[in-house]
Amino acid sequence: MEYVISVLLSGISVGGQYALIAIGYTLVYGILRLINFAHGDVFMVAGLLGIYMTATLPISVSLPLVIIITVFLGFAIERVAYKPLREAPRMSVMISAIGVSYLLQNTATYVTGGQPMTYPVIPFLSDTVNVAGTQTKWVVILTPILVLVLVIALTQLINRTKVGMAMRAVSKDFETSRLMGIKINSVISATFIIGSALAAVGSILFFTNYPAITPMAGSMPGLKAFVAAVFGGIGSIPGAVIGAFIIGICETIIKGLPSSWDVSVFSDAFTFALLIVILVFKPQGLFGEAATDKV
Amino acid sequence: MSEDVLQIKDLQISYGGIEAVRGISFDVKAGEVVTLIGANGAGKSSTLRAISGLVKPKAGTVIFEGEDITGKDSNAIVSKGLMMVPEGRRIFPNLTVLENLKIGAYLRNDDLEADLETVYGYFPRLKERSWQAGGTLSGGEQQMLAVGRALMGRPKLLMMDEPSLGLAPIVVQGIFEIINRIHEAGTTVLLIEQNANMALHVADRAYVIENGKISMEGTGKELLADEKVREAYLGSVDHK
Numbered sequence: 001m002e003y004v005i006s007v008l009l010s011g012i013s014v015g016g017q018y019a020l021i022a023i024g025y026t027l028v029y030g031i032l033r034l035i036n037f038a039h040g041d042v043f044m045v046a047g048l049l050g051i052y053m054t055a056t057l058p059i060s061v062s063l064p065l066v067i068i069i070t071v072f073l074g075f076a077i078e079r080v081a082y083k084p085l086r087e088a089p090r091m092s093v094m095i096s097a098i099g100v101s102y103l104l105q106n107t108a109t110y111v112t113g114g115q116p117m118t119y120p121v122i123p124f125l126s127d128t129v130n131v132a133g134t135q136t137k138w139v140v141i142l143t144p145i146l147v148l149v150l151v152i153a154l155t156q157l158i159n160r161t162k163v164g165m166a167m168r169a170v171s172k173d174f175e176t177s178r179l180m181g182i183k184i185n186s187v188i189s190a191t192f193i194i195g196s197a198l199a200a201v202g203s204i205l206f207f208t209n210y211p212a213i214t215p216m217a218g219s220m221p222g223l224k225a226f227v228a229a230v231f232g233g234i235g236s237i238p239g240a241v242i243g244a245f246i247i248g249i250c251e252t253i254i255k256g257l258p259s260s261w262d263v264s265v266f267s268d269a270f271t272f273a274l275l276i277v278i279l280v281f282k283p284q285g286l287f288g289e290a291a292t293d294k295v
Numbered sequence: 296m297s298e299d300v301l302q303i304k305d306l307q308i309s310y311g312g313i314e315a316v317r318g319i320s321f322d323v324k325a326g327e328v329v330t331l332i333g334a335n336g337a338g339k340s341s342t343l344r345a346i347s348g349l350v351k352p353k354a355g356t357v358i359f360e361g362e363d364i365t366g367k368d369s370n371a372i373v374s375k376g377l378m379m380v381p382e383g384r385r386i387f388p389n390l391t392v393l394e395n396l397k398i399g400a401y402l403r404n405d406d407l408e409a410d411l412e413t414v415y416g417y418f419p420r421l422k423e424r425s426w427q428a429g430g431t432l433s434g435g436e437q438q439m440l441a442v443g444r445a446l447m448g449r450p451k452l453l454m455m456d457e458p459s460l461g462l463a464p465i466v467v468q469g470i471f472e473i474i475n476r477i478h479e480a481g482t483t484v485l486l487i488e489q490n491a492n493m494a495l496h497v498a499d500r501a502y503v504i505e506n507g508k509i510s511m512e513g514t515g516k517e518l519l520a521d522e523k524v525r526e527a528y529l530g531s532v533d534h535k
Contacts, residue, residue, distance in 0.1 A: 162401070169387045169398055176385040179347060181373035181402040181448070 006134040007256035008249065009141070013209070015248025016143035020202030021225035022232070022240035023154065024074075024195030030171045030235040031191050033090060037097040038077055040222015041104035042196055046070040046203035047119065047213045048108060054120040063122075067200040074196025075189055083185065101219075108215035116212035125208050139208045146205070150198065151241050158237070163190060171235075220268070224251075227275045233288025242286065247271055299358070300325050300452050300483050301346070306355035308341045315341040317507035318355070323452065323485050328478045330486040330494040330515070332528060333504035339487045340382055342504075343456050346485075347379045348372040360451065374402050376451035380458060384441040388430025392421055395429045395440050399447030407447065414443040417473050435466035442473060452483045459490045471497050491528035495519045503528070 021043055028036045049069055053062035081100050085093045125139040158164035170177045170187045178184060206221060207213055225240075228247045232239025254267040278285060301323040308316040316338040323329045331339050345352045346359075348369035357365045364372050378399070386395050396414060400407050415422040418439040424432065429440060438458055445453055455474070459467040471493050478484055478497070488494035495501055498515035503524065511518065518524045 165390065165394055165398055166401065168389055172387050172389055173385060175349060176381055176387070178349065178369035179373065179379050179381060179385075180398050180444075181370050182398075183370050 002133045003256070005132050006136060007252055009131065009134070009136055011249035011252030012245065013140040013143040013205075013248070014252055015245035016147035017202050017206040017209075018221065018225045018228050018248050019147050019241045019244035020150070020198045020205070021221060022228040022244045023151070023237060024199050025226050025229040026232070026234055026237060026240040027191045027195050029229070031167065031188055032082070032093070034082065034093050034097065035226070036195075037094070038081075038100035038104060039195065039199065040218040040220075040225070041101050041108075042070060042074055042077070042218070043199040043203050043206075043222060044108060044213065044215065044218025045073060045104055046196075046200040047207045047217060048112065048117065050204060050207065051117050051119060051213065054122075059122060063204060066204065067197055070200035070203075071193050071196045074192045074199075078189060078192040083188075105215045105219070112215065114215065116214050118212055119207040119210065122204070122208055125205075137209065139205055143205050146201070147241070150201070151237065154194065154198075155237060163187070167191065224268075224271050227271050230275060231278050231285055233285030235289070236285070236287040239285055239287035247274070250274075298325055299323065300327075300360060301485065302356075302358040303342070303346070304356045304358070306342060306345060306357065307353045308338070308345050308350060309353050310341075310350075315507055316345070316352075319502075319504065319507070319509050320355075321502050321509065321512070323483060325483055326478075326481060327499045328474065328484040328486060328497055330488055330498040330501045331504055332488055332491040332494055332501060332518075334528075335489065337504040338507040339504055340456055343379065343454050343485070343487055346372075347377065347454065370402075373448065376449065378445040378448040378450035378453055380441045380445045380453070380455040382456040382460065384434070384437040386429040386432070386437050386440045386444065388428060390429055391426055392429055392432070392440060393425040395444050396421070396447050399444035400449075403447075403449070410447055410449065414446055417446075417476065418443055435462055435469070438462060438466070438470055439473075442470070442477075446477070446482075450482060452485060453477065454485045454487075456487050457489060458486070459488060459493060467493060491524070492519075495524075 021039065024039045025036060028034055046066055049066045053065050057065065077100055081096045082093055085096055125137070125142070127138050128135050129138050129141060131141065158167060166177070166182045166187050167190065169180065170182060170184055174184055224247060225244060228243035229240040231247065232241070232243030251267045251271060254270055255264045257263050299322045303322065304320050305318045306316055307314070307318050319342065331342065333339050341350065344350045346357050348367055351366045355365070356363055359375055359377060362375070364375065387398065390398065396411060397407060400410065420436055421439055421443055424436070429437065432440060442458070458470050462470070467490065474484060474486065474497050486494055486498065495515040495518050501513065501515050501518050502509050503511040503518065511524065
């Protein structure tokens with residue numbers, strides 16, 4: 001019983017971390033119809049920033065700084081690599097995104113020398129706590145709560161504020177949005193800023209649970225978060241969050257099955273098999289809109 | 296007598312070498328309804344798109360209230376008080392009716408209540424449906440919403456691109472009645488129409504565009520009575 005609880009807890013926690021990344025994918029897709037392949041690597045860079053920042057600065061300064069620099073990185077990537085291609089075919093932008101992804105990975109390899117870097121122990125988050133008789137870290141408890149708060153804040157922003165209204169309008173119709181006086185580029189930048197900020201928060205939570213960061217550390221969580229976004233219906237925020245929790249929990253359950261069954265190595269395979277099944281049977285995902293255009 | 300709100304001088308627009316508009320000039324004075332009529336592909340929509348900043352003209356100038364706005368960003372142009380009702384309505388299907396109206400006032404920061412009441416006064420149907428998603432409205436209601444949305448920006452000049460397109464005759468009648476009321480309320484209107492009959496009845500002055508050039512101009516009444524216009528755009532009386 002205690003074992004089951006601990007598996008579920010860590011599943012929810014991993015799911016929450018995927019959710020924070022998945023929102024970035026789904027937001028950007030919602031507005032630009034672009035799969036931002038560099039997003040997972042932005043997450044990795046946020047992790048590395050966490051290591052370098054905490055090495056020289058106190059936690060109270062370094063963590064906010066990590067979020068700010070990551071936000072700036074996301075903003076700069078959009079301005080440099082995507083904005084000049086606004087009128088280009090969608091495929092070009094996607095290829096540009098893949099290019100940015102490799103650029104970030106290779107820059108990280110250059111800076112770190114390819115060595116796995118140890119993520120710092122963040123006081124409190126890494127401390128252990130007793131829940132229902134099982135030992136776990138605070139980060140496991142805090143992640144789902146933090147995710148819930150951030151998601152509620154984000155949906156309020158999108159549904160209740162003027163910026164949010166502009167984001168929804170731009171996601172449907174660039175040209176008419178311009179005729180309303182909306183600055184399209186500012187709205188697009190806003191989505192990259194929000195997505196990167198959430199990825200930075202996600203990286204702090206995620207890497208606290210993992211011993212080391214390599215330049216490739218962003219690609220697997222990034223891919224899984226992407227699958228979560230597709231599963232939930234890409235473009236939908238609640239969809240991405242629910243998809244991320246489902247994938248996180250399933251993955252941890254598979255890893256937690258008795259070792260005599262010898263299936264734990266298939267946890268990643270499960271996630272990607274799920275992607276194939278969704279794309280075959282329900283391509284629009286759980287909450288996505290069917291791709292029909294009303295004329 | 297009255298001053299020019301909009302002055303177009305020798306406007307040329309081309310898309311990848313194909314000339315859509317080949318040097319047209321016209322003006323719109325304060326309080327007028329001016330219409331551009333012409334066949335499909337004559338260059339009417341391109342002209343409006345250039346005025347509102349969606350396409351950059353190849354040559355020529357667009358002067359709005361004495362200021363050169365040629366080639367400026369839509370955002371800057373809208374902020375000067377030039378609103379457009381785009382062709383095909385283009386309401387935001389995922390926003391509610393109320394949000395669609397509010398987004399027309401995106402650049403305004405003052406109180407919108409009075410303007411909402413004015414728009415609801417023109418289109419009571421929109422008030423009944425204010426919480427419905429824009430995409431669930433009928434074609435006619437969407438056109439009302441598109442007009443209402445533009446009015447929310449308190450335009451000094453309201454531009455309408457084919458408001459009658461794809462609507463039932465009775466709905467078209469209603470839309471043109473509203474254009475009359477908007478005109479009477481003092482808003483200057485630049486109207487583009489293929490439905491020349493309706494447009495000429497509501498217009499103070501009109502220009503006929505053919506192959507990217509202005510071929511004729513006059514008051515609405517003059518053009519309605521003109522033999523060539525009747526033949527080409529109104530269908531001659533014998534065939535009715």
